[in-house]
Amino acid sequence: MDFTIHPVTWHDGEPLLRAVREAVFMREQGVSAELEWDGLDEGSHHVLALSNTGQAIGCGRILPNAHIGRIAVIPEWRGKKVGTAILEGLLAYAASQHCPEVDVDAQVQVLPFYQRLGFVEEGDVFMDANIPHRKMRLKL
């Protein structure tokens, strides 16, 4: 494997987590700073993916209420299972906290990414940051 996955606090990982999210959500997807930095990072558990050369290549977070979000992989590293490893890291953390289930607001174009790990869609499509989303849930 040419990358590694690390659990990090916001306190320790902030610069690298910010760099990935600024590249993917803000510059690539056009999400505003106001929506991206929602004040929930300090209280969340984060996962950071690093290349073997130490570059930050992906991230994700889980809130205390077991809501998973902010999963991002920089474009050059997509399709190499980095996102899957991040999601698995977040699910392992949720299991360690004895969460009965987790949920995610998935961008509709990546529903298959979550379906592969057993997430099931519920409810209608809704807009968040001008991007269509659907709620998905996974029982642990």
Ligand SMILES: CC(C)(COP(=O)(O)OP(=O)(O)OC[C@H]1O[C@@H](n2cnc3c(N)ncnc32)[C@H](O)[C@@H]1OP(=O)(O)O)[C@@H](O)C(=O)NCCC(=O)NCCS
């Ligand atoms: C979604 C994202 C995190 C996936 O990361 P990744 O490392 O490329 O994903 P993986 O390599 O682990 O993909 C595993 C599987 O998920 C599915 N998948 C991944 N990206 C997909 C996409 N864009 N569309 C449809 N299916 C996708 C595929 O089935 C893939 O398996 P395959 O490569 O054998 O076909 C990444 O594309 C990304 O950062 N996108 C921009 C930000 C974003 O949309 N985040 C999700 C917010 S809900």
